[in-house]
Every structure is written in structure tokens, then in C-alpha cells.
Amino acid sequence: MPDLAVGAALPMVEQGRESCLPHIFAPWLAALPAAQRDLLALLPVLDVNGAMFTALNGAEPDARAATARQGVIAALLCVDPFLRVHDVVALLRAAGISGVANFPTVQVIDGVAALGFDSADLGLRREARMLARFADDGLAVTGFATTVENGQRLLDHGAAELVVHPGLPSTDWRNRAVAARGAADTLAALRAQCTAPLRLFCPDSYGAELDDARALADGLVRYA
Amino acid sequence: MENPLNQMLHKKSPGSGTLLIGGAIGVGMTAEAAVRGGADFLLALNAGRYRVMGAASLAALLPLGNANTFTDQFARREILDRVSVPVLFGASCFDPSTSTEQLVKQTCDVGYQGIANFPSSIHFDGRFRQLLEEADLGFAREARMLAQARRAGLLTFGYAKTRAEISMLIDAGVDMICLNFGWNAGGVQAVAQSFTIAEAADRARRIFASIRSRAPQTLCFVEGGPIINPDDMFRVCDEASADGYVGGSTLDRVPLEISVTERTSAFKAFGLLKQANTAQTRELGRTARIAGIVGQSEFVLAVLEQVTRLAGTRIPALICGEPGLGRGALARALHPLSERSGPLMTVRAKNLQAAPEAQLFGEAPRRQGMLAKPDATVVVENAEVLPHTVQRRLVDWLEQAMPDTGPHAGPDQAARLVLVCDADPGGATALIPELAQCLQAGRIEIPPLRERPEDVPALARHRLAILGGGQQISADGYRLLLAHGWPGNIPELRSVIDRAALQSAGKTIGSGALSGAIGHSPSGDTPDEDPALHPLNERDWLLDALRRNRFRRGDTAAYLGVSRKTLYNKMRRMGLLE
Numbered sequence: 001m002p003d004l005a006v007g008a009a010l011p012m013v014e015q016g017r018e019s020c021l022p023h024i025f026a027p028w029l030a031a032l033p034a035a036q037r038d039l040l041a042l043l044p045v046l047d048v049n050g051a052m053f054t055a056l057n058g059a060e061p062d063a064r065a066a067t068a069r070q071g072v073i074a075a076l077l078c079v080d081p082f083l084r085v086h087d088v089v090a091l092l093r094a095a096g097i098s099g100v101a102n103f104p105t106v107q108v109i110d111g112v113a114a115l116g117f118d119s120a121d122l123g124l125r126r127e128a129r130m131l132a133r134f135a136d137d138g139l140a141v142t143g144f145a146t147t148v149e150n151g152q153r154l155l156d157h158g159a160a161e162l163v164v165h166p167g168l169p170s171t172d173w174r175n176r177a178v179a180a181r182g183a184a185d186t187l188a189a190l191r192a193q194c195t196a197p198l199r200l201f202c203p204d205s206y207g208a209e210l211d212d213a214r215a216l217a218d219g220l221v222r223y224a
Numbered sequence: 225m226e227n228p229l230n231q232m233l234h235k236k237s238p239g240s241g242t243l244l245i246g247g248a249i250g251v252g253m254t255a256e257a258a259v260r261g262g263a264d265f266l267l268a269l270n271a272g273r274y275r276v277m278g279a280a281s282l283a284a285l286l287p288l289g290n291a292n293t294f295t296d297q298f299a300r301r302e303i304l305d306r307v308s309v310p311v312l313f314g315a316s317c318f319d320p321s322t323s324t325e326q327l328v329k330q331t332c333d334v335g336y337q338g339i340a341n342f343p344s345s346i347h348f349d350g351r352f353r354q355l356l357e358e359a360d361l362g363f364a365r366e367a368r369m370l371a372q373a374r375r376a377g378l379l380t381f382g383y384a385k386t387r388a389e390i391s392m393l394i395d396a397g398v399d400m401i402c403l404n405f406g407w408n409a410g411g412v413q414a415v416a417q418s419f420t421i422a423e424a425a426d427r428a429r430r431i432f433a434s435i436r437s438r439a440p441q442t443l444c445f446v447e448g449g450p451i452i453n454p455d456d457m458f459r460v461c462d463e464a465s466a467d468g469y470v471g472g473s474t475l476d477r478v479p480l481e482i483s484v485t486e487r488t489s490a491f492k493a494f495g496l497l498k499q500a501n502t503a504q505t506r507e508l509g510r511t512a513r514i515a516g517i518v519g520q521s522e523f524v525l526a527v528l529e530q531v532t533r534l535a536g537t538r539i540p541a542l543i544c545g546e547p548g549l550g551r552g553a554l555a556r557a558l559h560p561l562s563e564r565s566g567p568l569m570t571v572r573a574k575n576l577q578a579a580p581e582a583q584l585f586g587e588a589p590r591r592q593g594m595l596a597k598p599d600a601t602v603v604v605e606n607a608e609v610l611p612h613t614v615q616r617r618l619v620d621w622l623e624q625a626m627p628d629t630g631p632h633a634g635p636d637q638a639a640r641l642v643l644v645c646d647a648d649p650g651g652a653t654a655l656i657p658e659l660a661q662c663l664q665a666g667r668i669e670i671p672p673l674r675e676r677p678e679d680v681p682a683l684a685r686h687r688l689a690i691l692g693g694g695q696q697i698s699a700d701g702y703r704l705l706l707a708h709g710w711p712g713n714i715p716e717l718r719s720v721i722d723r724a725a726l727q728s729a730g731k732t733i734g735s736g737a738l739s740g741a742i743g744h745s746p747s748g749d750t751p752d753e754d755p756a757l758h759p760l761n762e763r764d765w766l767l768d769a770l771r772r773n774r775f776r777r778g779d780t781a782a783y784l785g786v787s788r789k790t791l792y793n794k795m796r797r798m799g800l801l802e
Binding site: 033036039040041042043044045048049077079080104109110111113114116117120121168170171172175 | 282286287291319354358
């Protein structure tokens, strides 16, 4: 399976050639410093979905550009309580985008805070529900999951493929090693339970810790 | 201008039991309402905005926008310069592209009186929190910002959950520390809770004791978690000797959810009952117009219903109450409402030269008395001064005109007697018991204005409409009118409105003009200070609630959302039981 690149720009239409490379389109990344983007993408410092809508509204409307975007997946904050699926689908279709992903995902928030998000219906349940509605509207859904249970839930809600997220990268290599081990275990367990394609998300700060997990994945997802 | 913290400390006299109340809000309407209700300061927070947009407070932590830009936009447009209490900016330290120095400077430049660390890292824990701290986007940065803000002269309000966070706030020298118990329970968007009320009270008590041992000048607040009503707040604050409470969801989301649901349901039900009610409503409206009654309180509605019912009968009436409540007009209104064909006649009993007995009963054989006029309505004003002999004659006349066989069985053309009488606060009149007894069925009591302050705005608007000029009263002006006792009742209110309308050059009559006009009112009940600038303290708030509920403790407790026991304890503490 080809790897997926996460980038802030839509694929360019080059002279006479249309690029159909799979790609996760995350325009909000442009506003974030690379070293902290995984953390900041989950904090109230920017409007993740707003940046997506702005980018789509300004996208080239011509047919060739739309064709070029056939393999593009839009990265959306699916727990956004103000997200209206109908409007998003219309925008994505107009831009020729046919896939969505729950990225960034609140699954990386842990502890008591995670319970609070779940309790306020701003957690995984909402992510899964929104993805299911996108799937019902005919979009291809790529689900980011941090655990086997979460991955299974996303598959149950219409995800066609999964990306295992090892969690936000810590500056401490021991924490990264533990997280990488967890990602490998998750990939192995999911492999045993489902036939869906499984990719591994590799944030920049992770290095060789993720080697075992990489070996278990069908493909990788990296920042462009 | 005095430092806003000093102003607040001035209000809070130690040991008085007065609690400072902060409103954590996100929209102009709730800000103004909170201040009208007595909030001592406001916190402009993105969570407050998200709540009124229909999301949970917790959305404040999500990447839905830049928290600082978002908060500043609505606070500038809707809150700053529109309220008379300090406004603190909820500043997020999550954005590494804005330094804490820049944040503090912007907060000062815009004109906020203070700053709070919100949305805060205290709402995260576990690995995510650890990463925030590693990136220097966590609590240490927030404490640093608060310390800088304090040095810049801003009022500083620090949210914290743990002892370690509180210790950092004390080191930063913040003015107010708020112990947060997590996102609020209550309402349809309640969040699962980590604490019970008892646990929250115990935790606050221990933590506040330790704060006071290190920084006795710091004001200690509680917020969130299981505290969802004044009763809960009282329990936690009382046990922990807290200096105040900050309400967010409890001030806007929960009451809005309840009131909007209930009001909508009431309107819906009204629609269903419309046909049945239309005739009755029309009739009450006609009564109000003819009698010149203005108001929207349950008392006014009850009086209108009573007068309307009474008008259709021949039952004699007794209208009681303090002077200045429109009793005479109401008594005279019974005549056109009854559609009687005879004359309307008035006897002023206080006028000694009028010889009321002769007027009422005539001077045989030369002149017929008013009561002998067929189908007349005879109104006797100040009936309490009628000599007892006259009162006894009235009893005899009533027994003759309205025999025991029933009110409709007497002579068809008999006059109707309507007495207007002063009554003491207990409802007792100076009438002889036999006469009072005869008039009991048709007795209408008009409560003084102080017992139905909800009618004050309608009366004030009515007066302004009569004056013309299209003037309106500001929100803090209404607050001042509601806080006044109106010992002179409606004439005093009219005089105040007239004077304030003359003094106000523009279309809006503010609290300044009204305060001045009240100071000149004949009652001489001059407030010591402008309550719009000094919102009600807890004692006034309690008194106001008792007054609104006619000092019925059960009703007052229900109105305030506290138990009778809590109300009793508060009344005892405030010396209101004597």
C-alpha cells in the first residue's frame, strides 16, 4: 500500500499531468510550528475545520483539479460541535475530495480529561458518529485510532481503513518507546481481528522506536 | 479610579458572610443580567460563548478557534464598557506564538480590569498534560502570565485544581484563587463528576486553610463540579469559609435550558388554550384599561380577575391598601364595568364639611340620600374615618338591600356601595367588625408596590409613554428602581420618573438621573449609594426575595432554589428573623 502524506496544500495540477497520489489534506498545519503541531492541533489556538473550509472555498474549481483530488482525504476535527455534515460534504464534493479522516483526534487526550470529553459527547463516540455520517454520504472514511477498541469502533462506523496513532510524541525516549510498543500491539491485534488496510501514523519525533510497528503496518502516514 | 480589587475588598467585609459572586460568561445579554443580579465581577471566557452557542463548556479546550482572539472579540463588542463591575479577560497560554508579556500588554491596552488563566491546562491530566508542561505550554506558563499581569496592575484570577497548582499561584501572588472542581454537573449537558458536594466542601476547606496560612490576603473562590445551585454553593462556601463563588453553566446554561423550555412550553400550552382564554383575557384587558391598572405581577392579575368577577354582581365592595395605589380609581371603575344605568357618586369621608351621613342617607324629609338613587354606585373614600354610628347604619342598609336570601334577590334598583379604606400591613381596617364582615365577600386588597417590584418596570414604562418623548430606562436604571422600596407607592414612582425624564437630555434615562430623582422624592427614602454601581449584597438579595414573595418563607425558598432550612439559616445569620 502506498504511504500517505499529511500536508497543508492540495496536490498541484502540473502541466498536462494530473496527480492522483493519496494525500491527507490538512490546511491548518500551515499555521502551526512543525515541532509542536501534534500538540497544538488539539488546543484552542486555531480553528482546524475553519481552515479547511477556507482552503476549500478558495480551491481551484476546474475539473482537472477536481480529478487531481480524487485520492485526497480531508483531515477534519470530527468532535467539532458546530460541524454540519451536509455543508462539509457539499464543500468536499465541489472540490473533488472524496475522503475524510478524523485527524486530529481527541483519542490522544487521556486521563480524567478524556472522561470529561466522553461525558460531554466530545470524545470518540462523536468522532465515530460523524465518520459514520460521512460514510453514509458516500465518502471514503479513514479512521485514526489509538487502541484496538477504538479502531474496532471506527470500523463498525464505516471506516474503510485504519491508521494506528501511537499518541503524541514525548521528548522522553522512554515514553516514546512505550507508546511505540503500544502501537505495535494495537496493529497486531487489529490485524487478527479485521481485514481492513492498516497504516501507522509516524509523527516526526518518533524514530526507530516505531520500527516494530512499521513492520506490522500496510503503509505509513507521515507529514509531507 | 479606585483599584478594582480594592473596590471588591471594600464590599467584602470579613466575617460578614457576604460572598463575592463572579459570572463566567460569554455574551452581552448574560453579562448584563448577571450584573443586574448582583455579580461582583465578570470573567469573559470562551467557554461562556460556546455554552450559549449550544456546546458544552468543554468545547473551550478544542481547536475551534484562537481562544484569545475569539474571547476578545465578543468581550469588546458586548461586555466591556457596558457593565459597572470589573471585567476579567480569560487568557489562554496555549499559543506559543504569543508571549505571556504580549498577552498581558494586550489585556491592559484593551481596557480589561483583570485577567484569568482560561482555558487552562488544569483541565488536562495524564500524558497529555505532561506533554503540555514539557512544551512549556502548561501551568507554569499560566502562573508566569498571572505574575506579570499583577505587576502590570491587573486584577489576577487564577484557576487551579491541585495543591501544586495552587502553590504556584500563591508564589505568583495572584489576588484571587479559584478552586475548580471540574466541569459542571446539571442540565442536559452535564459532565460526569469526580466530587460529591461533601467531598468538594471538605477539599475546599482544607485547601483554603492552607492558602490562608501562606497568603492571608488572597481571596478564595470555588467553582464547577457538583455545585449546581445556590444551596450547593452555600454548603461548600460555608464549610470552606470561601470568599466567593464563580458561576458559569450555573448562571447561564442551566437556567437558560430550564427557563426557555418552560417558557416555550407555556407559550405552546397557551396556544392550545387560546380559544378558551381569549374572552377572559379581553375582559381583563378592558378592566385594566377602565380601572387604569398597570402591571404584570400575579397580584395585579388577581386584582383584575377579582374586579372583573365583582363587576358582574351586585356585591358591595371594600377596596383596601395603602394610599397611592389607585384604590379610588379602581372603586370608581366598578361603575362602568358593572354597566349600571344610575349615577356614580363619591363621598369623601375625610371631608368633615361633607357630612357623609347626610350624603349617604339623606336628610329626611327634604333630601334623598345617595344610597337611595336607583342603580347608582356610591364610592366612600377613607371609609376608616366614618363615625361608628354611620358604619352601623351602613350595616343596616346593606342587610336591607342585600338580604340573606342572596345577592341577586334584593331590590333590583338598589345602589351599590363601594368603600375605600386604609389597611395596616396585616390587612386590618378601622371598620367596625359587623361592617367588615358584610363587605368580606367583595374585599379587594391592593398590595403596596414594595411587595410586587415586578410591576415597577411596567408602571415606569407606562408613565414614560404618557409623558411622550420616547425615552427609555437603562438596565441599571431598572435595577435601581427595583431596589427602591417605594413607600409613597405609585405617586412617588410617577414623580421620580417625571423628574428623571426632565433631567435626562437623551433618549435613555440612566441610573444617575433616577438616583437623583429618588433622592428628591417626597418619601425621603434616599439610598446611601447607587446600587447600580454597588450590586445587591446577600442580605439585600435575601430581603428582595422575601419581599417579592410577601415574606412567605416556603415561597421564598422555592424562588431562590434553596431549602427552607438554608433560607432560615441565612435569615438568622443576617439578622432577618427579629
